[in-house]
Amino acid sequence: MRAAKTVQSHETASFKAFDKGDFRKVVYDMDRAIDHSPACAKFKIRRAEALLKLRRFSEGQEAVNGVLYQNPRDADALYVRGLGLYYQDNIEKAQQHFQQVLKYSPDHTKARLAFKKCKEMKTKKDEGNALFKSGKFREAYDVYTQTLTIDPHNVFTNAKVYCNRAVVGAKLGRIDEAVEDCNKAIELDENYLKAFMRRAKCFMDLEKYEEAVRDYEKIFNMDRTKENKRLLQDAKLELKKSKRKDYYKTLGLQKNCGEDEIKKAYKKHALLHHPDRHSNKTPEERKQEELKFKEVSEAYSILSDPKKKMRYDSGQDLEDMDGFSGAGFDPNQIFQTFFGAPGGFSFGSGGGGGGGMGGGFPGGFHFQF
Incomplete structure (x- = not known):
């Protein structure tokens, strides 16, 4: 009875923490509940979902895969695995998972909402890309802005959208805004090479050569190619030149x-x-x-x-x-x-x-x- 009450207490606490967005607390409570109920798939699935919200994607995927190994048709586990794919910008595979969930459980509300967000995110992102390719930069900028409001939890997709908007902003001559978009992209994905490349280019255009050198050094450490080495050398040269009389x-x-x-x-x-x-x-x-x-x-x-x-x-x-x-x-x-x-x-x-x-x-x- 004491163990049952402990489990019930942690389960209730995890619901409240999830609603507040305190996903660390959710993981803590589910770990304590699983100590007493190690075979409970529901606790493992909720823990995995909280891990995904914390961007601990590999841990979350591993946890939910363990549940699916025991029961490949578990709709909640399939939903969480789809959520992990969605959060890592694998939109098409995520959609397939949500469709599979709805096949097994037509009334699965979370899967239905997630599928809708997937579709909306992909549609808007593709629309913005098409407008950019056709040279309609102002329209593309507006569409990318709309895309960013769809789901703030989808960090990797949003990082790409911020980077895309930075490219458009630079085309429109809004270089300072482009730098800010690159900053946001890097905050969401600290290893996003394209965002560093775009920001470095913006710094060069703004003649902020010290900042450009720092970014190109980071880029070269991430990807040690001849081209990136050349870009770093060019930035260092411009920095040297900027300190002389112009x-x-x-x-x-x-x-x-x-x-x-x-x-x-x-x-x-x-x-x-x-x-x-x-x-x-x-x-x-x-x-x-x-x-x-x-x-x-x-x-x-x-x-x-x-x-x-x-x-x-x-x-x-x-x-x-x-x-x-x-x-x-x-x-x-x-x-x-x-x-x-x-x-x-x-x-x-x-x-x-x-x-x-x-x-x-x-x-x-x-x-x-």
């Missing part, structure tokens, strides 16, 4: 710019920041403009030289470049060489001489702004 940014250029674009950009920024144009400003403001003028000239000296540009783009340190030294750099010489100004310049809106870089440019060309 000459393209200084001139407002894209990295794939041509020679004419570089010349136009230099002309625009050199004239904008030339000290003689700002001779009527405060000493501090003139100093800032002188600095910007020097940076513009420095950027042009590298990007306008094909060899230096190639070496800069490849990530080589500036100190290693022959013929370039920041200490002996003369921005006025580059300016005069570019504009062909042996006699100097005067700026219509800024007055004649007084610039800190060269003491003024009497005579010569005259620019109006």
Whole structure:
């Protein structure tokens, strides 16, 4: 009688814990009940279902397989095995199990609901994939969002849907949102390689190279292929380059710019920041403009030289470049060489001489702004 009351107490407690979503407590209570009733299939099945909810899939499958070995037609055990397949994104086999359950037990409510979720999940996921393949990215994004609301317990399917939505988000230019979706996918499946790959690519697009290197290191440890090694090396190179002066940014250029674009950009920024144009400003403001003028000239000296540009783009340190030294750099010489100004310049809106870089440019060309 004492043993029977103990079993009954644990069974009641397990029902309450299951309804609250406290599946660890369910496993605990079923273990205690099974100690007294080792042949009870019902307790083993409930324990197996709780293990699946805790994502302890191999333990749950092993437990329910033991029951099915004794009785292959046990509808509840078949349902739980189908649930395990469903939670591991094996949707088609899960559907087959739920159909088999309903064949043996037509009134099995859980199997009927699970079969419906399976069908809905597969339909929505396939719909989103089809929209993506046809280039309808906004529609695909919305469908993937709807798919994520079907069953929060289906972690592996949801991880794939989050990753798919991240791909669509990146296509739509919503890179930060794509990173968040990758984060959620990785939270659900910490070994999801595709989610790490997508997030690393997003970090590269966002120029967050330290984060990209961390992800590519993780990816290479998970899958040591030549391609993944190359991606890691590329990310490390971009990280190294990001810590140097960004000459393209200084001139407002894209990295794939041509020679004419570089010349136009230099002309625009050199004239904008030339000290003689700002001779009527405060000493501090003139100093800032002188600095910007020097940076513009420095950027042009590298990007306008094909060899230096190639070496800069490849990530080589500036100190290693022959013929370039920041200490002996003369921005006025580059300016005069570019504009062909042996006699100097005067700026219509800024007055004649007084610039800190060269003491003024009497005579010569005259620019109006």
